Amino acid sequence: MSATPPATLGPDATIGILGGGQLGRMLALAAARLGLKCHVLCPDPLSSAFDVVRRVTEADYSDHAALDRFAADVDVITYEFENVPAETALFLAARKPVLPDPGVLATTQDRLAEKAFVTGLDIGTAGFVAIAASGDLAAALDVVGRPAVLKTRRFGYDGKGQVTIRDGVDPLAAWNAIGGQPAILEAFVPFEREISVIAARERGGAVACFDVTENEHRDHILKTSRAPAAISPAIADEAERIATRIADAFDYVGVLAVEMFVAKDGAGHALLVNEIAPRVHNSGHWTIDAASVSQFEQHIRAIAGWPLARPIRRGRVTMTNLLGAEIETYRAALDEPGTAVHLYGKAGVREGRKMGHVTRVLPER
Numbered sequence: 001m002s003a004t005p006p007a008t009l010g011p012d013a014t015i016g017i018l019g020g021g022q023l024g025r026m027l028a029l030a031a032a033r034l035g036l037k038c039h040v041l042c043p044d045p046l047s048s049a050f051d052v053v054r055r056v057t058e059a060d061y062s063d064h065a066a067l068d069r070f071a072a073d074v075d076v077i078t079y080e081f082e083n084v085p086a087e088t089a090l091f092l093a094a095r096k097p098v099l100p101d102p103g104v105l106a107t108t109q110d111r112l113a114e115k116a117f118v119t120g121l122d123i124g125t126a127g128f129v130a131i132a133a134s135g136d137l138a139a140a141l142d143v144v145g146r147p148a149v150l151k152t153r154r155f156g157y158d159g160k161g162q163v164t165i166r167d168g169v170d171p172l173a174a175w176n177a178i179g180g181q182p183a184i185l186e187a188f189v190p191f192e193r194e195i196s197v198i199a200a201r202e203r204g205g206a207v208a209c210f211d212v213t214e215n216e217h218r219d220h221i222l223k224t225s226r227a228p229a230a231i232s233p234a235i236a237d238e239a240e241r242i243a244t245r246i247a248d249a250f251d252y253v254g255v256l257a258v259e260m261f262v263a264k265d266g267a268g269h270a271l272l273v274n275e276i277a278p279r280v281h282n283s284g285h286w287t288i289d290a291a292s293v294s295q296f297e298q299h300i301r302a303i304a305g306w307p308l309a310r311p312i313r314r315g316r317v318t319m320t321n322l323l324g325a326e327i328e329t330y331r332a333a334l335d336e337p338g339t340a341v342h343l344y345g346k347a348g349v350r351e352g353r354k355m356g357h358v359t360r361v362l363p364e365r
């Protein structure tokens, strides 16, 4: 538990953000629109969020003196990435309210704990088995079958730390490829599509979901998100119910994203939760240009103790990430009708790095 937040923050309050990537940057821009100030703490001197905030602290997450000064300067603290070290979150939570509560991190930083949490709520996931050592693999493969996906329990993102074990793949090679760390072995889901729900929950417990988004990944990295997803209203309702149940179970405050697979199940469909992100999420970027309120503003409102907005989508929308060298294509989108271009101001272009995104909005059919 963290320090008790004040009932509501005034518009002159300062929000502390851990992490200086594009998510922190877009959170800060949304806060600024509401008159709130932001202070970003990040070890990277070239942090994209540093360009748009009132104060920055360039320091390691273990630098207690810097954390102390940061906490003293802000009214509430939030984070833009889920791998905030537990020790950092606890240190800060003893000084200022940290929202969402750091307890959420312990679950979402560990794929095994996360899967156990989700299945404990009676929500479906891919079949999985915990792998503590390479000797566990053979029996686990017998349970989940091939293909299977071996994923590190911790620090996996954008496909890092995961290997698919198909027919003919040596499980030991897969184990070595993920660095021989504690892992889970998941059944491979032959999904029809991937979707996500971006849900916001306010302190009083009210939840507002954005319309369900459909996501396409390329090399495990999100490439395109579309809203609304091409799913039936019944599946969309079920997806929102699942996200709401998860947010309620955490007594969550802020925005969270729940990624799900839509898989064929007999004559119908099943929803299987793949991952929970306790933060604003790439698949919600479309909300900046194509909804009456963005995921970033919803998060700021929730942690500031303000009421959530009830978002309305403004059309059919596609968000395309500009990854690595694709950033150079942004100029072509600048004068396309119905198109918004977002550049994150990052200095170094690396393959797969999220450099910006383009949102295209079309009228509802």
Ligand code: AMP
Pocket (backbone or CB within 6 Å): 126, 149, 156, 157, 158, 159, 160, 162, 186, 187, 188, 189, 190, 191, 194, 217, 220, 259, 274, 275
């Ligand atoms: P993750 O890091 O767990 O979000 O996985 C990244 C991407 O890999 C997902 O968005 C899917 O496209 C794919 N993936 C992960 N787990 C599975 C699975 N069990 N079955 C099929 N595809 C998967």
